[in-house]
Amino acid sequence: MAARKEGECCEDLRRERAKCSFNKEELTYLMDGGKDKTLHRRKIEDIFLADPEFLDPIRPEYMSHEERYNNELRKACHMIRKFNENEDMQQLVGEMEGIRSLMGSGLGVALTKDGNPLALHFVMFLPAILGQGTVEQQGYWMSRAWTGEIIGTYAQTELGHGTFLRGLETTATYDSNTQEFIIHSPTITATKWWPGGLGKTVNYAVVMAQLYTQGKCHGVHPFIVQIRDEETHQSMPGVTVGEIGPRLGMNTNDNGFLRFNQYRIPHTNMLMKHSQVLKDGTYVKPANDKLSYGTMVFVRVAICFDAYRQLQRAVTIATRYSAVRHQSELVPGEPEPQILEYQTQQYKLLPQIATVYGIMFAANDVWNTYNEVTGNISEGNLAYLPELHALSCGLKALSSTDATNGVDVCRLACGGHGYLATSNLPRIYTTTTAAITYEGENTVMWLQVARYLIKSYHDAQKGHRLQQSVSYLTTQSASAHATADLSNTALVAAYKQAVSVMVSNAAAHLQDHISKGAVFEKAWNSCSVYLVKCAQAHARYYTCEKFVDGVNRAELSEGTRTVLLRLCRLYLIYHITINQGDFLRSGALTGGDISSLEKEMADILAALRPDAVSLVDSFDIHDRVLDSSLGSWDGNVYQRLYNEALKSPMNQTDVPQGYYKYLRPLMKANL
Numbered sequence: 254m255a256a257r258k259e260g261e262c263c264e265d266l267r268r269e270r271a272k273c274s275f276n277k278e279e280l281t282y283l284m285d286g287g288k289d290k291t292l293h294r295r296k297i298e299d300i301f302l303a304d305p306e307f308l309d310p311i312r313p314e315y316m317s318h319e320e321r322y323n324n325e326l327r328k329a330c331h332m333i334r335k336f337n338e339n340e341d342m343q344q345l346v347g348e349m350e351g352i353r354s355l356m357g358s359g360l361g362v363a364l365t366k367d368g369n370p371l372a373l374h375f376v377m378f379l380p381a382i383l384g385q386g387t388v389e390q391q392g393y394w395m396s397r398a399w400t401g402e403i404i405g406t407y408a409q410t411e412l413g414h415g416t417f418l419r420g421l422e423t424t425a426t427y428d429s430n431t432q433e434f435i436i437h438s439p440t441i442t443a444t445k446w447w448p449g450g451l452g453k454t455v456n457y458a459v460v461m462a463q464l465y466t467q468g469k470c471h472g473v474h475p476f477i478v479q480i481r482d483e484e485t486h487q488s489m490p491g492v493t494v495g496e497i498g499p500r501l502g503m504n505t506n507d508n509g510f511l512r513f514n515q516y517r518i519p520h521t522n523m524l525m526k527h528s529q530v531l532k533d534g535t536y537v538k539p540a541n542d543k544l545s546y547g548t549m550v551f552v553r554v555a556i557c558f559d560a561y562r563q564l565q566r567a568v569t570i571a572t573r574y575s576a577v578r579h580q581s582e583l584v585p586g587e588p589e590p591q592i593l594e595y596q597t598q599q600y601k602l603l604p605q606i607a608t609v610y611g612i613m614f615a616a617n618d619v620w621n622t623y624n625e626v627t628g629n630i631s632e633g634n635l636a637y638l639p640e641l642h643a644l645s646c647g648l649k650a651l652s653s654t655d656a657t658n659g660v661d662v663c664r665l666a667c668g669g670h671g672y673l674a675t676s677n678l679p680r681i682y683t684t685t686t687a688a689i690t691y692e693g694e695n696t697v698m699w700l701q702v703a704r705y706l707i708k709s710y711h712d713a714q715k716g717h718r719l720q721q722s723v724s725y726l727t728t729q730s731a732s733a734h735a736t737a738d739l740s741n742t743a744l745v746a747a748y749k750q751a752v753s754v755m756v757s758n759a760a761a762h763l764q765d766h767i768s769k770g771a772v773f774e775k776a777w778n779s780c781s782v783y784l785v786k787c788a789q790a791h792a793r794y795y796t797c798e799k800f801v802d803g804v805n806r807a808e809l810s811e812g813t814r815t816v817l818l819r820l821c822r823l824y825l826i827y828h829i830t831i832n833q834g835d836f837l838r839s840g841a842l843t844g845g846d847i848s849s850l851e852k853e854m855a856d857i858l859a860a861l862r863p864d865a866v867s868l869v870d871s872f873d874i875h876d877r878v879l880d881s882s883l884g885s886w887d888g889n890v891y892q893r894l895y896n897e898a899l900k901s902p903m904n905q906t907d908v909p910q911g912y913y914k915y916l917r918p919l920m921k922a923n924l
């Protein structure tokens with residue numbers, strides 16, 4: 254592992270670490286899900302990071318587009334070979350956390366930096382086969398895909414449609430004479446566009462296409478489609494495939510385009526777990542036509558984990574840097590203080606640390622719900638599917654938005670140095686913000702949550718029993734907060750009351766539009782800004798509740814519980830103060846309450862300040878995973894910045910070529 258002994262760091266960080274009031278390992282174990290899992294993770298990190306194959310010859314920013322791709326592909330393939338090397342290794346990385354970490358923002362970002370060309374294979378292709386294929390299909394395709402004999406992606410989005418799945422244009426028409434599906438892209442807008450790995454890496458894809466059989470369209474269904482020859486890797490006849498060009502980030506994911514010209518695939522290639530086309534062309538309906546969206550639900554939950562891990566990295570970098578960086582004068586004439594002494598800096602960073610835990614507890618809860626609900630579905634019980642859909646949309650949107658905003662706050666908190674590529678904050682930002690768009694654009698996700706809230710509200714009005722996550726909508730009360738109780742339980746209750754009133758107002762606004770003659774959909778659009786706010790407030794309430802429950806349930810020593818409770822309290826208060834209008838308007842809290850909470854927040858920032866560095870240390874992120882000149886364990890910031898600058902290819906010569914070609918002729922023009 255990187256230097257982690259207390260002595261091996263600069264004086265500022267040594268002093269910070271000496272102040273720690275809690276047991277860091279306890280928090281590390283909590284985040285990993287137990288001591289065994291921490292040890293397991295560290296073992297994987299040790300094995301992979303000791304392997305010189307994962308080193309870059311130069312910083313990827315200095316490579317061409319194709320060199321960067323080849324470099325990441327080399328490492329990604331080495332990673333898979335390592336999986337398959339021996340059984341121990343397969344056991345070590347085979348579990349969900351292992352895969353998630355290797356493909357996403359755990360160890361994966363130290364191995365492949367700006368997008369792993371094989372990520373979609375593991376994150377969506379394999380899950381699509383597992384979630385959408387019959388047992389026989391799983392047996393056949395998984396055995397080939399798991400070892401990397403075939404590599405796939407998930408090709409759903411088209412040039413013309415990403416959000417609106419019912420609008421997809423790619424067709425899969427069943428020909429009962431040959432028992433084949435004919436996959437076709439009828440228009441330019443039907444071109445598949447964006448799938449990761451599609452450009453140059455994969456030879457298979459799960460393609461989402463409108464199913465036609467016996468002359469009828471049955472909506473979007475999943476098909477396994479061969480894109481490239483298994484021997485030559487050339488695109489199959491009838492298939493046109495390529496890469497879509499440079500992007501804001503994730504540039505080595507080789508996102509691609511794909512067109513089909515009456516391309517035939519066998520009948521067995523339709524994934525038929527939920528709905529079937531019989532050999533004669535008869536269509537057998539699924540129990541719920543949204544079951545074919547199941548892979549997206551899985552990935553939305555996975556994104557929540559990825560989001561807080563990205564934020565963990567950013568806030569580790571910014572907090573350590575803030576303890577090393579000295580700037581300005583707090584007291585005239587005294588030495589320049591660490592910038593972490595400024596309350597405003599604490600207000601930027603400490604809520605981000607709290608957010609990591611908030612998202613983590615909520616994500617764990619949604620992951621458990623996901624497993625329960627998918628278990629129920631396999632036994633024919635679909636009752637909880639709408640709740641899972643709403644929770645996964647809400648948490649995906651909240652976690653990706655909070656993480657993206659938080660990463661940018663961390664970047665800004667590092668001043669100019671945060672803008673440098675070697676701080677790694679720009680890349681963490683461009684990777685994190687992508688999740689706001691992919692797997693369901695966040696505004697659209699919020700509107701799905703709002704739809705569920707409004708439906709639940711109406712169900713409550715009719716006296717129906719609500720599902721657990723929205724059960725508070727039955728107990729709405731608009732009475733002003735009467736007691737001085739500002740305990741965590743009382744604050745969670747205030748969140749519930751505020752959202753409850755907001756949802757009831759939204760329902761009234763909708764009704765108002767409808768009474769004036771608008772059709773429901775138009776009324777919905779007219780209220781959608783407010784509906785999004787309701788959904789955001791609901792997801793926040795949910796996260797707060799899971800945070801409070803999570804801390805209460807965690808087995809921790811006194812000191813560790815105290816620091817985690819402070820973070821939890823900070824999270825609850827922070828979001829109340831920035832959304833105070835919702836609490837005041839609903840009567841959930843008074844102006845006096847908000848003032849008390851603001852004062853308390855200042856005290857919490859001061860109380861957490863001495864533990865700030867130790868809190869980010871307890872995230873236990875390896876220096877190679879941070880990959881930052883500002884955030885390393887040793888705090889040797891200035892030397893690293895300088896060394897990295899010296900490595901610039903432009904610094905390998907004193908006078909650049911451009912001088913002779915362009916600058917000199919200009920400068921000497923008048924001679």
Ligand SMILES: CC/C=C\C/C=C\C/C=C\CCCC(=O)SCCNC(=O)CCNC(=O)[C@H](O)C(C)(C)COP(=O)(O)OP(=O)(O)OC[C@H]1O[C@@H](n2cnc3c(N)ncnc32)[C@H](O)[C@@H]1OP(=O)(O)O
Nearest residue numbers: 356357372415416417418543546555556559642691692693
């Ligand atoms: C983990 C990360 C690690 C590493 C990252 C590395 C690489 C990963 C990089 C990228 C991965 C990203 C891959 C992708 O982006 S794949 C493409 C994703 N695309 C989308 O998400 C599209 C979003 N759109 C939709 O999901 C749908 O179009 C919709 C907005 C939900 C609307 O669907 P539609 O069919 O039109 O529905 P309606 O007819 O309007 O009916 C709504 C009705 O259906 C219910 N519903 C919708 N979806 C679901 C679902 N999934 N499960 C259950 N129910 C669903 C909805 O609740 C509503 O029900 P009502 O009862 O209210 O009618």
Ligand SMILES: Cc1cc2nc3c(=O)[nH]c(=O)nc-3n(C[C@H](O)[C@H](O)[C@H](O)COP(=O)(O)OP(=O)(O)OC[C@H]3O[C@@H](n4cnc5c(N)ncnc54)[C@H](O)[C@@H]3O)c2cc1C
Nearest residue numbers: 407408409410414415416447448449687691692693694696
């Ligand atoms: C990095 C990256 C990786 C990706 N990987 C994949 C992949 O592997 N496979 C794949 O299939 N796709 C992939 N995608 C595509 C991604 O899923 C879509 O970009 C996403 O679903 C949004 O669709 P869109 O781009 O068509 O946006 P649009 O749907 O056109 O949205 C544009 C704007 O319109 C708004 N809007 C749209 N509909 C509504 C509505 N009903 N109500 C209110 N506002 C609305 C949105 O909020 C947004 O602001 C990837 C995208 C990115 C950026």
